[in-house]
Amino acid sequence: MSAYDGYGGGTSAMAEPVRIHARDAFSGLRLTITIDGPAIRDVRSAEDAAGRAEEGSGELWVAPGLIDLQINGFQGHDLNASGVKLEERVVTVHRLARAIAGSGTTRCYPTVITASSRQIMDIVTAVRIACEQDRFTDSVIAGIHLEGPYLSEQDGPRGAHPKRWIRDPDWAEFARWREASGDRIRLVTLAPERDGALLFIRRLCGEGIIASIGHTAAGPEEIEAAVKAGARMSTHLGNGAHPLLPRHPNCIWSQLGEDRLWASAIADGHHLHPSVLKVFRAAKREKLVLVSDAVHLAGLAPGTYTTHVGGKVELLPSRRLQMADQPALLAGAALSLLECVHEMARLTDCPLAEALDMASARPAKLAGLAFDGLKPGAEADLILFRRGSAGFSLQQVYKRGVPLLAKT
Ligand SMILES: [Zn+2]
Incomplete structure (x- = not known):
């Protein structure tokens, strides 16, 4: 046993699916991403790219890890x-x-x-x-x-x-x-x-x-x-x-x-x-x-x-x-x-x-590493961040569906 056995990624059968609402950093589309266990179960677009947010607006963005x-x-x-x-x-x-x-x-x-x-x-x-x-x-x-x-x-x-x-x-x-x-x-x-x-x-x-x-x-x-x-x-x-x-x-x-x-x-x-x-x-x-x-x-x-x-x-x-x-x-x-x-x-x-x-x-x-991006079935390795002129403010990281940062 190590001191690190607490990680539950992939086995947390009790966990409820998590829904994330954020802009796709690639397409600019507003997405609702459902994470179930270690994988992305569903990705839905709430609107088309015409509704793109301006850079630095403080909106939440999502991208693969x-x-x-x-x-x-x-x-x-x-x-x-x-x-x-x-x-x-x-x-x-x-x-x-x-x-x-x-x-x-x-x-x-x-x-x-x-x-x-x-x-x-x-x-x-x-x-x-x-x-x-x-x-x-x-x-x-x-x-x-x-x-x-x-x-x-x-x-x-x-x-x-x-x-x-x-x-x-x-x-x-x-x-x-x-x-x-x-x-x-x-x-x-x-x-x-x-x-x-x-x-x-x-x-x-x-x-x-x-x-x-x-x-x-x-x-x-x-x-x-x-x-x-x-x-x-x-x-x-x-x-x-x-x-x-x-x-x-x-x-x-x-x-x-x-x-x-x-x-x-x-x-x-x-x-x-x-x-x-x-x-x-x-x-x-x-x-x-x-x-x-x-x-x-x-x-x-x-x-x-x-x-x-x-x-x-x-x-x-x-x-x-x-x-x-x-x-x-x-x-x-x-x-x-x-x-x-x-x-x-x-x-x-x-x-x-x-x-x-x-x-x-x-x-x-x-x-030669597997990489499926923000697609259903992909491993839920995601980053959520806000953009400002001084840089990105990282809000959350999901590793195989498990949030790594304490919520602020
Ligand atoms: Zn070197």
Whole structure:
């Protein structure tokens, strides 16, 4: 038994069906959605789209729960903390799943970053144990994203990944982590220029695991070779690269111009200039997805914090997370995915429905996850929010029909 057995999603036979009245964030139609147990039983439209509410009117909006393919922590819960016992890690995974789901991200790939082989083994083991212990945790964690350690060791592309643990791909090592995770590693970010990377990508591909190009100093030919080997995605394109690049060709243009590659982007208003997001949107079209890449300080109040890797960091009210003694340097991302959706729509003038799509239907399609949206029979993973000029105000999250937030 775990301390988390109280979750009743899917078995609450006593519960009455729940009716939700809200505007569909995709169509603008006013809907009545009936949730029965873990699924949507019925969806009725109360009027046509001519009655659309104005943005920012304070009306309640509804959308499917979001899907984040890259998140390291939330609300103080850090998946990648070092020097932690396995049992504590398991508790962290349970808490993290709840904190992330409570922010409107009802499914995610917790992201394991570069560390010693032993620490990566511990983290993926903790995720497996937590998922086996508890159905809620298992329902939120759709897979694991392994970001590293097979990355570029050069300063710049390496980002904040510790140099001492960066190395060439090693299938035998990866196979041990994969087994310990209960086959939950579904996405691997690596630098294709490393020795053995192309064979590694082919093997990932053969196992149905997404190979994603990231934290790389690869040249155009190496990017092309990675795609030929089966790489399907670019991880947080535009970040994890040299600050100065040849104007063309370079590894960002090569990935941007490669139609076979999906791309994820951190649309937090700090990691990418709005013009870059606009170009990504135009170039990648249906293959652009949003990720939060949030660190554990996301979801906490603005202030100064001490982290075990970065020392003193400052979280500003704008959600910019920067080094306290070098404010020009970012110390990670600190927005929830729902906040990134708002920023994407605000910074690029793209429709809200499209920004939501980038954080729900599209990552589901890329990762091969079930996604039925707001349809009868679909799993009742829903978010309810109000819109204002300053952002979204999350009102409720349903995970398999169970409300997660206390009613205000
Ligand atoms: Zn990264």
